[in-house]
Amino acid sequence: MISTLAYIPELLLASAAPQTIKLGVGLSRQSSTLAANHDLLFWFITWLCVFFFVLLMGLGIFFTIKYRRRPGVPQQRCVAHNTPLELLWSLGPLVILIGIFFWAFDLYMDAHVAPAGAEEVTVVAQKWNWSWTYDNGAATREFANVANTDVPVFAVPAGKPVKLIMTSRDVIHALYVPDFRTKIDVFPGRYTTLWFEAMEAGEEHYLFCAEYCGDQHSQMAAVIKVLEPGVTAGGPPANIPWQDELYGDWKSRMAFDDRPLKEVGATLYITKACNSCHSIDGSVGTGPSWLNVYGSEEKITGGTTVTVDENYIRESILVPAAKIVEGFSNQMNSFQGQLTEREIMALITYIKSLSEEGRVELEAAPAE
Amino acid sequence: MTTTTAHDNGHHGHHDVSYLKPKGGALVTIWDWMTTIDHKKIGVMYLFATLLAFFVGGVFALLVRAELLFPTVTNAAGDVTGQIFDPSTYNRLFTLHGAVMVFLFIIPSTPAALGNFLLPLMIGAKDVAFPRLNLLSWYVYVFGSVVALIAIGLSGVDTGWTFYTPYSTSTEGEHWQVVFMTLGVFILGFSSIFTGMNFVVTVHKLRAPGMGWFDMPLFVWAIYATAIIQVLATPVLGVTVLLLTLERVFQIGFFDPALGGDPVLYQHFFWFYSHPAVYIMILPGMGIMSELVGVHARKKIFGYRAVAFSSMGIAAISFIVWGHHLFTSEGELVSAIFSFLTFLVAIPSAIKVFNWVATLYKGSIAINTPMCYALAFLFTFSIGGLTGIYLGALAVDLHLHDTYFIVAHFHYVMMGGAVIAFLGGIHHWWPKMFGKMYDERAGLLGFTLVFIGFNLTFFPQFLMGANGMPRRYATYVADYEPFHQASTIGSWILLAGFLVHLGAFIHSLVAGKPAPANPWGGLSLEWEAESPPIEHNFAHEPVIHHGPYDFDDVVPPHCDPADYPLPEPIESDSVAPGKHAH
Incomplete structure (x- = not known):
């Protein structure tokens, strides 16, 4: 599904997608009402920079070649100060920059203040x-x-x-x-x-x-x-x-997800980002893996052990700091208020489905 | 005006020898260096210490780039590819890269290493105003570095070099690492303040007879402006990291909303120091630029006063632009004010670039390693400065803030500006510091690799930033892969360039040709001293006869007039010959 998202490969393949930029040197595609105005300013600044850069580098390289040192040839005497010229290159850029300031501030206000009825x-x-x-x-x-x-x-x-x-x-x-x-x-x-x-x-x-x-x-x-x-x-x-x-x-x-609990749990596993810390393939992440965790005995920091059952999982979701499995640190936020009772049950069911003991329990239990 | 002081005469004989000459056996020499109050030795000690820090920070950078060569991908069989370090290790690497480069390398590098060595020489003084304080600042630097290294040894810190709260005060399991790191930064701040105080007083009180403010080399102006920022801004950093430590250790709520604090307050505090600190990093580089362009193009710096005043202007305005780091955090009014002020600070930098280019006009331009670095500085610093316009423009910053565009921008300023100038400066003053010439071909080869490697590393980062690649990412969506790969390959070329330079410097120390006192035909006072200088710098207190850039009228000291022919004197102008005969 996400492969349709890729915007840079599209332009590398010279796709005809109209809103992407060429050769990856510009910006990503323009997809909001703010983007076109932003990009106009972006490209104005770009061409302004190109102008000054080429001017300065062109002069620098030209002077370096033309006035390179030749043995026995002295430098030419010339003025080391020119007030009108110095005022020009001080005040000229200042005027341009103040213009850019107002332009950018105007667009920034557009981007900052949401229209009524959003x-x-x-x-x-x-x-x-x-x-x-x-x-x-x-x-x-x-x-x-x-x-x-x-x-x-x-x-x-x-x-x-x-x-x-x-x-x-x-x-x-x-x-x-x-x-x-x-x-x-x-x-x-x-x-x-x-x-x-x-x-x-x-x-x-x-x-x-x-x-x-x-x-x-x-x-x-x-x-x-x-x-x-x-x-x-x-x-x-x-x-x-x-x-x-x-x-x-x-x-x-x-709206309301009325699928079976295990499927809801599998979705929540991703949409609530449980997957960023807990794997389901046994690999160790920021938190313990969920594979075969249900029904197992875990050592808790502080010396006690606990059997992973419904109550322990529920407590770990709502008060994560209560019992930390040995070898892990307290990284998790409470999900108190973030999940409905049905969603907590869904996650417990999903975790059960990842271990043999849990699957036995699930099969024995009557269907929801 | 030409008399010398009795003090000078009284020390003849003892102090006419090179400052590098060993005082005895190995232990005696080491003790002599460890207890020296000679600004030149302290400068060299700072040079080695900061180069060591640059090496450490550089290794972290190479590891960061190596991780980003490929995105992390899990294939259908469950195999993970493209991952060298797990995200937690990666986050430590980029944090340490930033912290080491900023606090241990770039802030002390030019002011404390080159500045220490050159400032007294350039103003014709025997030493800085407070030599013992100078030595103390080096030891404080080493102590602060060791404290910061303890944090690295204790498995490192993953907060980013900016230590943003509440992340830095709430991360579990990193308690003492964060405390040690911020404590290290706190201690390093004192080193910076000591150096700054010393330099301010030195410039005010110890200029040679006849040297007015506008007879000073522009490097001295730049170092002076830098020193003022160091003295005024660094205490705020000290206060900030101290508050952070108090919050971390004693749970006093300054910044963490969970304790009743305000996380944006931290950002204001932090950038109130760290934005002026950006100019602590770049101003000395600008000073080096003026010396390189003046000496190697044999031209009076165009608009000397404008260049000098722009350093002071930058120092002043740098204190009121910190809020441009918070355009995505703060309200409209605050952002508007800081955006406007940010555009103002661009002007003094632009003036300098225009003046350097104008200085090349009708010069006599030598193509050597220092001058190539000066031209490279014009190239890279211009890109760094011009891309600042995007970021100062509010609406554009909403898109580019915290993307690789920022990373590219500040590397073009910090590395393309400060480090490129530093490398040019080291080559320029190497013969003076160590009394040996470096190999010019090796220097140019190293330069070429550094220039190509630098641009290949960082230019693609502008492109991926404009396409939305956020910074501080351990992995990325595959769309950005070509840019990251170009960047990583560039980092290897950059490494090759630095290794060539390192080899050339070691070769020079071991087998380099003896350097003449004035290999480039410079006119500022350090070129009147021997190479390497004697312990008290000058046999007689120098007296100012000419400005530092009067190349049109003055044959450089210790030089053959045939090598540095002067243009015809202007007959109608009585000032120039008069100056010559002064």
């Missing part, structure tokens, strides 16, 4: 994932692979402004969407906002964390998928995968 989405960042909650309470259940990690896919409507109200549960993060040309830091203990209006339905965009936040910083990504904003008369538009599952507008397609 769709509001609550964004919570934590080491190391993003979670978006829409105003109807819905969250995503789709994911994609970015930078070798399964990350959530978030839906936004095309042609409608979206305002993200963001906070962090631990350290500073920054939400960055290169294709939208905007980013804002996300702080613990306060809200910051970022808005954009995606233009083309069907496009997918990388979302990166841009403020260094620890081990999995480079994998704290997500994908933004732009959808048609609403259902047209006569049924859902074609070609949009989520539209096949449920009816309604773009948001309601992500």
Whole structure:
């Protein structure tokens, strides 16, 4: 799914995609209403820099060749000071730079102040994932692979402004969407906002964390998928995968997840970024692997042991610091308030399904 | 004006020998160096210490680039490829690269190594104003470095060299590493403050008779401006890391919102020092530039006063632009003010570049390693400076902030500016410092490799930054792979260039030809001293007869007039010949 995202290979292959730049020397594609204005200023500055650079280097190289030292030939006498010339190259650039300041400030205000009536989405960042909650309470259940990690896919409507109200549960993060040309830091203990209006339905965009936040910083990504904003008369538009599952507008397609618990758990494993620390293949990460963990005996820092059962898993999700498995450090945030009771149960069921003892229990239990 | 002091005469005989001449056996010599208060020896000790730090920081950089050669990929069979270091190790490597390069190498390198050696020589003094404080600053530097190295030994720090809170105050399992690292930075700050105080007083009080402010070489102006920033800004860094340590150890809430603090406050504190510190790094490089261009083009620096005042202007404005590091953190008004001020600080730097290029006009330009580095500085520093316009422009910064565009920008300024100038300066003053010539062909070969390697390493980073590649990433989406690979290959060429230089310097020390007192035909006072200088620098206190760049009218000291022919005197102008006969 994510392979359709790749914008630089597209241009390396000289694809006809209209909004990508050539030869990888420019910018990523223009996919928000802010991008075109931003890029105009970007290229203005670029050509201004090219002009001054070529002027200075051209003169420097020309003088170096023309006036290279020849034995017995003295330098030529010439003035070492010229007030009009010096004023020209001091004040000229100053005027240009002040012009750029006002231009850039104007665009910055556009990017900073969300238009009225924007769709509001609550964004919570934590080491190391993003979670978006829409105003109807819905969250995503789709994911994609970015930078070798399964990350959530978030839906936004095309042609409608979206305002993200963001906070962090631990350290500073920054939400960055290169294709939208905007980013804002996300702080613990306060809200910051970022808005954009995606233009083309069907496009997918990388979302990166841009403020260094620890081990999995480079994998704290997500994908933004732009959808048609609403259902047209006569049924859902074609070609949009989520539209096949449920009816309604773009948001309601992500509402209450009524699949079996194990499947919900497998989705939450990725969308809540359990996977950034806990593997399911036995490899050791920032936290213990979930493979065969259910039903096992674990040594706890401090000398006691614990049997991994439903209660221990629940406690580890809600109060992670309570019992740390020996050899690991306390890196995990509490998910208190982040998960519904059904979602906690879903994760427990998923963990059970990863060990023999758990699978036996699951098969013996009556179906939900 | 031409008399010497009785003090000088009284020491004849004891101090007429080269400062490098051993005082006795190995132990005696080592003790002599370890307890020396000679600014030249302290400068050389700083040179070796900072070059060692550069080597350590460089190894970290090469490891960082090696990890980024390929993105980490898990194939269908579950095999992980493209990963040399796990992310946690990678994060330590880039943190230590930044911290070592900034605090242990680039801040002390030019001011404390070249500045210490040259400042008294250039103003015709016997030493700095406070020689014992000078030695203390070196020991404080070494002590601070050792404390920081303890943090590295204790498995390292992964906070980034900026130690942003609350990450740096809340990471588990790294408690004492962070404390030791910030304590090391705190101690290193004192070394910097001592050097700065010493240099300010030295410039004010110890100039040779007849040397007015506008008779000083521009390197001295640059070092003076740097010293003022060191004295005024470094205490704020000390306070900042101390507050951070107090929060870390005693859970006092300054910056961590969980304790009632404000994480953005930390960023303001940190950049209030660290932005002026950027100019602690680049101003001395600009000073070196003026000397290289003047001497090797044999031209009076065009617009001397503008260049001198622009150093002071940069020093002043550098204190009020720190907020441009926070465009994605702060509100509109704050960002607007800092953006405007940031554009103002660009002007003095631009003036300098224009003046250096104008100085080349009608010069007599020697093509040698120092001059090639001067021309390379024009190239790389111009790119570094011009790309600052993107980042000062608010809307553009929203896109480029915390991407590789920033990484490329500050490496073009710090490495393409400060380090390139430092390398040019070392070649330029090497004969003076060690009394030996380096091999010019080896110098040019090393230069070529460094120049190509540098640009191949860092130019692709502008391109991937503009395409959205965030910084401080241990792995990346495959789209950015070609840029990262070009960059990593560039880092190997850069390494080859540094190894050539290292070999040439060792060869010079072991088997180099003896250097004449004035190999380049310079006019500033250090070229009147012997190569290497005698212990008290000058046999007689020098008296100023001419400016440091009067190449049109003065035959350089210790030089054959046939090698440095003068242009015809201007008959209508009585000032120039008058100066000559002064």
